[in-house]
Amino acid sequence: MADDHRDTPDQSVSRRAFLKGGAVATGALSASLIPGAADAQLPDATEPDPHRTTVELKVNGVAYRKEISNRTTLLQFLREDLKLTGTKMGCDRLQCGACTVILNGRTVYSCTTLALEATGGEVLTIEGLTKDDRLHPIQQAFIEQSGYQCGFCTSGQIMSTKAFLDRVPNPTEEQARLALSGNLCRCAAYKKILESVMAASRLMRA
Ligand code: FES
Ligand code: FES
Structure with missing residues (x-):
């Protein structure tokens, strides 16, 4: 042709x-x-990158100031930038609660929260519960009651428990069950997790 x-x-x-x-x-x-x-023209290397921002926030009482990509999630920031790997990634899509941390006193799913959203805020992770090598009463209760099997969901369960018991120190089982309904456990250790929450409330009140 x-x-x-x-x-x-x-x-x-x-x-x-x-x-x-x-x-x-x-x-x-x-x-x-x-x-x-x-x-x-090639981009001017001296111009600030509009896709990156400097965040300032406190994590477990320590102040951090870091330049990050605007798309960095709080989970990525904690695990990859700060190397705080106690917070786990399960589904990465707002379904399992393994990534739960406390931001300004409220639980958030860190996999779907941008690190930028935490700017100026205070984040508490599982690493921040232990003080002077002493476990927090909630951690102690989960160990004593065997509130875990593989342990992958446990840091999220504990952080949800912490935010809940700070708000409701003497809950009923029904309240506790509802409060942790956003935290799934693939090992289905729910009975033991609930017992751990109730034991933690007793320990904290004592
Ligand atoms: S990893 Fe965030 S909700 Fe599952
Ligand atoms: S203890 Fe294994 S997922 Fe909850």
């Missing part, structure tokens, strides 16, 4: 010549056919 020449030879590039010419032809085309291509 004949090549498709539609213009006069000095103005056109045939399909065959284009394919044969490869990068040279492509370069020639982009320089000659794309308006303004020759004058295109």
